[in-house]
Amino acid sequence: MNAAAADLARAHAPALVVALPILAAALAALCSAPRLAWAIAIAGAGGVALLAGQIAVSVWGQGAQSYAMGGWPAPLGVELRVDALAAFGLVVTSVAFLAGLIAGAGPARSELAPPRQSLAAALALSALTALLAMIVAGDAFVLFVALQLNACAGAALTALGGERDRSALPAAFRQLTAGLLGALLFGLGAGLLYAATGALDLALIGAVLNASENARSTAAALGLMIVGAGVAAMLAPLHVGAAGALGRGPRFAALLGAAQAAAGLMVLARLIALVVAAASPPLLEGARAGLAALAAAGAVFAAVQAAGAKDLARLAAYGLAAQAGACALGLAAATPAGVQGALFQVLAQTLAAFALFAAASRLGRGGAPIPMARLDGLGRRRPLTAATLALGVLTLAGAPLTAGFIAKWMVLQAAVQGGLWWGAAGMMASALVMVAACGRVLERLYFQPPSAAPRAERSGGRGGGRLRRARRARFRSAGGRD
Amino acid sequence: MSGTALLALCLLAPLAQGGALLAAGLLPRAPAVREGASILLAFCHAGLALALLQATFAGDRGMLVLAEPLPGARLAFANDPLGAAIAALIALLSALGALYGAGHGRASGVIAPARAGAFAAGAAGMACAASLAANLLTFFAAYVGLMLLAFSLIVQDGAPASRAAGRRFLRILLSAAIGLLLPAIIWTYAVADGVDFRPGGVLEGKVATVEANVLLLLFVFGLGQATPPPFHRWAIAGTRTPAAAAAIVHGVALPSVGALGVLKVSLYVFGPAMEYARAAAVAILALALAGAVAASIAALSKPDLRERLAYSTLAQMGLAVAGAMIASPAGAFASAFQIVAHAVAKFTLHLVAGAVEVVTGRTAAPDYEGLGRRMPWAFSAFALAALSIAGAPPLAGAWASLWLIAGAGEAGMGWAVVLILACGAAGFCYACPLAARALFGPSPAYPFSRPDAASVLVIFPAAAGGLATLGLLFLVDPMARFLAPSLR
Numbered sequence: 001m002n003a004a005a006a007d008l009a010r011a012h013a014p015a016l017v018v019a020l021p022i023l024a025a026a027l028a029a030l031c032s033a034p035r036l037a038w039a040i041a042i043a044g045a046g047g048v049a050l051l052a053g054q055i056a057v058s059v060w061g062q063g064a065q066s067y068a069m070g071g072w073p074a075p076l077g078v079e080l081r082v083d084a085l086a087a088f089g090l091v092v093t094s095v096a097f098l099a100g101l102i103a104g105a106g107p108a109r110s111e112l113a114p115p116r117q118s119l120a121a122a123l124a125l126s127a128l129t130a131l132l133a134m135i136v137a138g139d140a141f142v143l144f145v146a147l148q149l150n151a152c153a154g155a156a157l158t159a160l161g162g163e164r165d166r167s168a169l170p171a172a173f174r175q176l177t178a179g180l181l182g183a184l185l186f187g188l189g190a191g192l193l194y195a196a197t198g199a200l201d202l203a204l205i206g207a208v209l210n211a212s213e214n215a216r217s218t219a220a221a222l223g224l225m226i227v228g229a230g231v232a233a234m235l236a237p238l239h240v241g242a243a244g245a246l247g248r249g250p251r252f253a254a255l256l257g258a259a260q261a262a263a264g265l266m267v268l269a270r271l272i273a274l275v276v277a278a279a280s281p282p283l284l285e286g287a288r289a290g291l292a293a294l295a296a297a298g299a300v301f302a303a304v305q306a307a308g309a310k311d312l313a314r315l316a317a318y319g320l321a322a323q324a325g326a327c328a329l330g331l332a333a334a335t336p337a338g339v340q341g342a343l344f345q346v347l348a349q350t351l352a353a354f355a356l357f358a359a360a361s362r363l364g365r366g367g368a369p370i371p372m373a374r375l376d377g378l379g380r381r382r383p384l385t386a387a388t389l390a391l392g393v394l395t396l397a398g399a400p401l402t403a404g405f406i407a408k409w410m411v412l413q414a415a416v417q418g419g420l421w422w423g424a425a426g427m428m429a430s431a432l433v434m435v436a437a438c439g440r441v442l443e444r445l446y447f448q449p450p451s452a453a454p455r456a457e458r459s460g461g462r463g464g465g466r467l468r469r470a471r472r473a474r475f476r477s478a479g480g481r482d
Numbered sequence: 483m484s485g486t487a488l489l490a491l492c493l494l495a496p497l498a499q500g501g502a503l504l505a506a507g508l509l510p511r512a513p514a515v516r517e518g519a520s521i522l523l524a525f526c527h528a529g530l531a532l533a534l535l536q537a538t539f540a541g542d543r544g545m546l547v548l549a550e551p552l553p554g555a556r557l558a559f560a561n562d563p564l565g566a567a568i569a570a571l572i573a574l575l576s577a578l579g580a581l582y583g584a585g586h587g588r589a590s591g592v593i594a595p596a597r598a599g600a601f602a603a604g605a606a607g608m609a610c611a612a613s614l615a616a617n618l619l620t621f622f623a624a625y626v627g628l629m630l631l632a633f634s635l636i637v638q639d640g641a642p643a644s645r646a647a648g649r650r651f652l653r654i655l656l657s658a659a660i661g662l663l664l665p666a667i668i669w670t671y672a673v674a675d676g677v678d679f680r681p682g683g684v685l686e687g688k689v690a691t692v693e694a695n696v697l698l699l700l701f702v703f704g705l706g707q708a709t710p711p712p713f714h715r716w717a718i719a720g721t722r723t724p725a726a727a728a729a730i731v732h733g734v735a736l737p738s739v740g741a742l743g744v745l746k747v748s749l750y751v752f753g754p755a756m757e758y759a760r761a762a763a764v765a766i767l768a769l770a771l772a773g774a775v776a777a778s779i780a781a782l783s784k785p786d787l788r789e790r791l792a793y794s795t796l797a798q799m800g801l802a803v804a805g806a807m808i809a810s811p812a813g814a815f816a817s818a819f820q821i822v823a824h825a826v827a828k829f830t831l832h833l834v835a836g837a838v839e840v841v842t843g844r845t846a847a848p849d850y851e852g853l854g855r856r857m858p859w860a861f862s863a864f865a866l867a868a869l870s871i872a873g874a875p876p877l878a879g880a881w882a883s884l885w886l887i888a889g890a891g892e893a894g895m896g897w898a899v900v901l902i903l904a905c906g907a908a909g910f911c912y913a914c915p916l917a918a919r920a921l922f923g924p925s926p927a928y929p930f931s932r933p934d935a936a937s938v939l940v941i942f943p944a945a946a947g948g949l950a951t952l953g954l955l956f957l958v959d960p961m962a963r964f965l966a967p968s969l970r
Contacts, residue, residue: 398660399626400622400623400626400627401551401557401623406551406552409552409555409668409671410552412665412668413668413671413672416668416669416672417672424665425665428660428661428664428665429661431660432657432660432661435656435657435660436653439652439656443637443645443649447634447637447640447645447648448645449640
């Protein structure tokens with residue numbers, strides 16, 4: 001019985017991985033006890049992570065699989081496609097999401113009113129459904145629907161912050177508009193491609209594009225699809241909705257942001273790998289140049305925004321957008337080395353963004369904003385949080401030997417070898433600005449004396465910690481050096 | 483012990499020293515324990531580095547691979563003769579610096595002496611790691627690590643002016659490293675499929691004229707620690723480092739690693755491919771020598787001794803870069819010996835300046851008049867080091883200049899010879915009259931702030947440094963023979 005069930009689960013894993021979170025979401029929405037709702041959410045995300053691991057193992061062993069939903073095969077039916085790219089995306093996204101939920105459940109419970117708790121858990125699971133569907137979708141139509149669902153769920157999560165801070169509402173609206181617009185552009189592109197090739201299945205579109213000659217409508221369609229995917233990937237300057245919302249929405253939603261960006265980038269990666277890379281040479285060149293220009297300009301733009309950010313969460317959000325630019329540059333090279341670098345960059349930026357958002361949620365209890373001055377002298381006051389933050393920032397800045405450094409190296413190398421000199425130069429400029437932005441954070445953490453009144457700290461910290469800190473301060477003033 | 487084991491121990495010793503200092507810093511009541519452990523470990527490091535040099539001399543080449551983050555680009559260390567020689571130099575001076583740090587820290591009441599000592603030990607360790615790096619990736623990591631530790635030392639007193647200086651320091655060096663050096667390394671990796679330092683160069687046969695010229699420019703200007711002119715102002719920002727740490731970090735580690743980087747790039751990355759980058763090399767040579775002359779003249783106008791020493795570093799490193807750009811065995815040896823001679827002399831000058839700072843509480847050059855009567859050992863060493871900087875025979879600096887002139891003459895660059903001589907003359911003007919007035923002027927009339935501060939721990943390292951500038955005379959020839967195979 002058990003073995004049969006396990007076999008069944010294995011055979012239908014691509015469908016289950018999408019169905020499980022939406023079912024859990026329904027269950028969580030019905031729960032009135034906040035604790036239980038969050039437990040369901042974490043269990044659901046944990047189950048998804050396990051399934052993702054199982055899929056990765058089976059793809060490793062057996063290669064790519066195509067799953068025809070409901071038994072309707074590719075040209076007509078809904079197709080889920082699980083290849084190495086999707087398996088990687090599933091694992092990264094689901095694990096990042098699970099970690100985000102585990103780290104975020106606590107802040108969410110202090111941040112949201114009890115009646116909203118189960119709603120929040122359900123919305124988070126819906127967002128997870130959308131992300132997973134984006135990753136495993138094998139045809140353009142499913143992708144279009146998943147992008148829409150992603151925009152809606154993400155905006156709803158941001159809007160939950162409106163209870164505490166009204167500025168979350170316009171941010172949520174912008175996120176919804178931008179996300180839906182992106183999905184719409186993607187749908188438009190998919191429609192144009194359908195008209196040109198008669199196929200919706202991404203692999204099939206690629207095969208047809210390879211044979212057909214270059215048409216202007218095809219080029220436009222590819223451009224539209226790339227832009228649509230770029231919105232979901234928070235690729236600057238298309239990140240206005242999502243990245244802004246990460247800074248303004250509730251903290252626990254920001255913790256899920258790393259996973260959202262990763263899933264969006266996986267859509268872009270799949271688009272490049274299946275459709276663009278197969279297109280005829282002039283089309284391929286155009287798409288590469290376009291994406292590289294978008295990536296380089298976006299990376300610089302977002303890095304400048306990060307350098308000017310006055311709030312830690314905003315800095316993390318813009319930093320994430322700048323990293324997405326680096327990743328897209330690797331994809332724009334459209335070579336195996338480039339895609340490899342891009343995937344490694346996804347991993348690095350997900351880790352870094354998660355570290356930053358986790359530290360931000362520890363600092364801004366109850367969703368309070370975290371002006372940069374709050375970081376002054378944090379290395380002494382809260383060494384662990386400061387170290388988390390420092391590691392995240394170092395990876396974002398691409399400090400030597402961190403994952404971010406290796407990833408950027410791979411991306412730059414691929415860009416140079418692919419002839420995208422100017423893209424590599426833009427990316428270096430972005431990296432320089434990011435170093436300045438991150439260096440300021442590090443300086444505040446470790447080299448600035450604590451600012452006069454860390455007020456939120458005092459009201460937020462627990463009694464024991466406060467006492468310990470006071471005792472330590474007394475010891476220091478009594479003549480202890482170092 | 484095998485070369486690889488020595489290599490590992492040599493890299494671990496400064497880490498242990500820094501760790502011991504930080505751990506002992508938790509016991510603020512027992513400075514003797516801290517200082518004792520630091521000095522002991524520093525001398526262990528020096529001994530290990532000498533043993534490594536000996537092993538290298540005997541032909542025992544070790545290779546320590548820690549990781550391979552990218553195919554063909556490993557995190558690896560190796561003891562090539564040039565790297566082992568510079569690492570031994572840094573380790574020896576760092577041991578003297580640890581002695582000095584103990585004496586100076588007690589006398590001057592520097593803030594958080596354990597942390598400052600640990601950062602200085604870490605910087606010396608990073609400099610050794612950079613010297614022993616087997617490839618550009620490892621070199622880059624150690625180079626940036628050294629830079630960050632030097633930054634931590636500049637800002638460590640927490641004063642706003644120090645923080646501003648630290649930011650300036652890091653802005654210049656880090657933007658050069660990330661904006662120019664890193665792209666050059668990745669470019670090299672992309673065209674040569676590897677970034678190893680290899681005698682004969684990895685770029686040979688892989689680059690055309692334009693590429694080679696652009697790459698050389700990126701490399702040299704990216705190595706800001708070698709003070710190529712638009713990226714030289716970090717040295718002046720570094721004058722806020724605590725005196726004991728400044729000697730090892732700003733006198734030895736930063737400039738030596740920068741110049742060694744340029745030399746290794748020209749020898750082991752370009753090799754014969756320097757032929758293709760002729761135009762860039764000559765342009766850099768002219769810029770470095772002109773910058774050296776300008777810095778020497780600027781040093782004349784600086785009354786603050788630390789600032790004068792910083793300008794002097796710019797001038798001396800200009801000569802080292804010039805040697806590397808001549809791209810002949812003579813030029814390369816001139817560059818290597820210039821690194822050694824400069825490190826020893828500048829270290830000594832920094833030590834004496836730090837001692838004067840703590841004894842008299844003054845830092846301006848006019849206040850040095852007659853100090854030699856009160857601190858004869860220190861100022862004898864100061865005079866030797868100053869003469870060496872000016873390139874007066876038979877001191878170390880003279881031989882470096884001589885080889886450089888020979889190299890430039892061989893390459894048919896008469897104008898370069900003129901510039902080198904001008905640089906020496908200006909160097910004589912900013913260093914030697916100062917030393918002479920200190921030794922032979924009338925005894926100072928102003929009261930000293932801490933007349934008893936110049937303990938033997940402070941004076942001995944300075945005297946040893948001064949003697950070393952003289953003793954290097956006997957090392958020129960062995961060193962030339964030792965390095966010759968790797969400089970071709």
